Amino acid sequence: MPRFTYPELPLDALLRRAAVRDPGGCAVRTASGSVTFAELDDRADRYATYLEHRLGRRGARVGVANVLDAEFAAVYYGTVRSGNTVVLVNPLIKEAGLVHVCATARVEVALVPGETAELLVKAQERLPDLAEIVVTDAPDGVVPADTVPLAVALDRVPATAQGPAGLGSGTTDLDADACIQFTTGTTGLPRGVRLSHRNLVANAAQIAHAHGLGSDSVTLNHLPLYHTMHLNSAVYSGAHQVLCADPDPLAALRLAAGSGATHFYGLPARLHRLAAAVRPDGEQGDGRPVPPTGLRLTAVLSGGTALSPAATRQLQDWLGVPVVQGYGMAELSPLAHSQDPRHPLTGSVGGPVPGTECRVVDLASRVPVDVYSTGEVQIRGPQVMTGYLGDDGPGPVDAGGWFSTGDIGYLNPDGILFLVDRLGDVFKYDNELVSPTAVERIIADDPRVAECVVVGWPDPVHGARVWAGIVLCEPTAPGLLDVLDSIVVQANDRLAPFEQIRRVEVIDAVPRTPVGKPERRGLRRSIHERAAAEAAA
Structure with missing residues (x-):
């Protein structure tokens, strides 16, 4: 691996450097003005x-x-x-x-x-x-x-x-x-x-390289919060940032067109809504809205949780630019992987950002596994955290500097990472590992599904069965039960026997954390309580 270099500077010096290089350049633009x-x-x-x-x-x-x-x-x-x-x-x-x-x-x-x-x-x-x-x-x-x-x-x-x-x-x-x-x-x-400082400066340089950011870039952040990865990487590269507080993704795209944005950073939940809004109307021809005129985007970038392949394809087709996903977490400052904006491999999270190593280890032996073999993802690089507050033990970073992510995935021969699920989210049916995320992707491919969530329903014989909560695009349409049955039948045709959807419900919305990830812990607790009450009845 070529040696990756980054500035040996404290974090705040990135801003000082940008101010010296381009004092009058726009750093941040909001609805109230520019700075x-x-x-x-x-x-x-x-x-x-x-x-x-x-x-x-x-x-x-x-x-x-x-x-x-x-x-x-x-x-x-x-x-x-x-x-x-x-x-x-x-x-x-x-x-x-x-x-x-x-x-x-x-x-x-x-x-x-x-x-x-x-x-x-x-x-x-x-x-x-x-x-x-x-x-x-x-x-x-x-x-x-x-x-x-x-x-x-x-x-x-x-x-x-x-x-x-x-x-x-x-x-x-x-x-x-x-x-x-x-x-x-x-x-x-x-x-x-x-x-x-080293973690954050190194990752700012890694992100700028992976996303192709430079002083002529304009990044539009369509996010509910100001994520430091977008702030640091833009300041590192001298890019102009546009902050969009309007939750409407179509409004954000219009702002992107008006501001000359080259990079559009979006939340997966919002991008899913946008994909649903631009889905072709099969009965009446292509009824999609037209993309805003003047767009000069080079990529739409999504992170935090998975964007379904179907939504990815719909947005790429509609906008004519790649939709790029990455992988990271707070412990990694936060980015470890990113798809190549020039050649994104749908379904993956891409290769490691510069200066980063990735391997997959067996869950029991902790020995690295072969390509296409599933195990826990480990990361090593300058962006790996120094530790947790109040944690005096070795934590999840071993003596060799490898950080155990708690995520399950596999690598292809080119070192591209494919995530399966969180270690704590997967469950077993007849000793076969079920990935809720993988089942959700199949369900979400159905155009009648707005979004969905999967957890395990406890089963004394099999371990756990797949329970799916589905948000319908037309929840008040007639024949609701028939629609739900049809969605399940079509999904099960594409799922392995141990992945079959065996319980399903219509829900109003997928419970999510403040940053948009499915909140499975509370949902699992609720499902387990319901299963116990049902068994006792």
């Missing part, structure tokens, strides 16, 4: 000075809500520049999750929107380390009691304050924590992932 790289860098300096003054030391942890706004970028880099660590706070989580994140990370200052600030005020007795709550979205200065408006917090800094190290970077230790990001908690309580 240049120089302006963003100056704003980060101001946050760094505030935190240096407020905390009086380095090494503290600062909670920052990753809202889809340019201000997050300034707070994120400013916190790191002050020599402190960013703790990413998802503004969509509820009080219990918020308390868990802030208490586990021992957050001392929180810079969050008003709704999140209200939850923190209610929970302050359970957060003894939290000394100040700053509200970032109160232009009129009206904030909840016991919080501080952002403008007031910044104005408290004396005019003579110089900021950390003359507003240079707050650290020279590239292996120090820059950011703590919590896992989604789909298999247990969310865990705090410690990511170093």
Whole structure:
């Protein structure tokens, strides 16, 4: 493997470098206006000075809500520049999750929107380390009691304050924590992932290379949150970012056309809705809407969970550009694999990004397996986390630097990775391993299905049977039961005997985590309770 190189820089220096190279270039554009790289860098300096003054030391942890706004970028880099660590706070989580994140990370200052600030005020007795709550979205200065408006917090800094190290970077230790990001908690309580400057800078370079980002790129982020992978990779490459808060994917495409976007980053759930909206009407000819004029996209990029092959093909056909998927997780900063935008292999998550090694090991012996053999995916590279908060043991990274992902998959002879499922999500029917994701892909191919979810229904004889919850495109159409039966029959014709759908229900929506992944843990609990009640009846 050719040696992969990346800048030996602290994370915030990526922004400083971009501001020097292209001070007047647009860094971030939102519905309220644009911010240049120089302006963003100056704003980060101001946050760094505030935190240096407020905390009086380095090494503290600062909670920052990753809202889809340019201000997050300034707070994120400013916190790191002050020599402190960013703790990413998802503004969509509820009080219990918020308390868990802030208490586990021992957050001392929180810079969050008003709704999140209200939850923190209610929970302050359970957060003894939290000394100040700053509200970032109160232009009129009206904030909840016991919080501080952002403008007031910044104005408290004396005019003579110089900021950390003359507003240079707050650290020279590239292996120090820059950011703590919590896992989604789909298999247990969310865990705090410690990511170093080296992890994040290396992954920014890896993403920019894998996605073909450069200073002439325009990335449109159609996401509910501001994901740091998109922020860091764009700043690394000097790309112009456009943030779209409108959840309507057609509206996002119109914005992409109007802004000259070259890369469209979308959430799989939204891309599935878009694919359904542009599906041809077989009875009345092609009734699809026309793509917005002026599109200059080179790729649509999806991540977080799987986008079905059917939806991928529909979008590629409609837009005439590749739809690219990747693979990663918080522990990998987050990207490990990406399809090649020039030749995406549908159904895979692509090859490893530069500087990354991947292998698949047997679940029992932990010995690497041959190509096409299924096992647990392991990753090694500069983006692998330094560890979990509060975890003094070896954790999932072995002595050789291999990180055990908890995902099941296989490799083809070219090193392209195909994921089967999460280790905790698969179940057995008559000792055969069933992948819920694989069954879902077959069900979702039916044009009558909007979305679906699969879990195992406990069975005392076979282990577990396939239970499928299906969201129909036309839930009020006549003959609902006949439609459901037809969907199951057609899917079962394509499924192995152990994968057969044996229980099915119409549901209103697939339960999802705040980042859009199917929330199987709660669904499994509900299914197990129902199965137990049914067995006892």
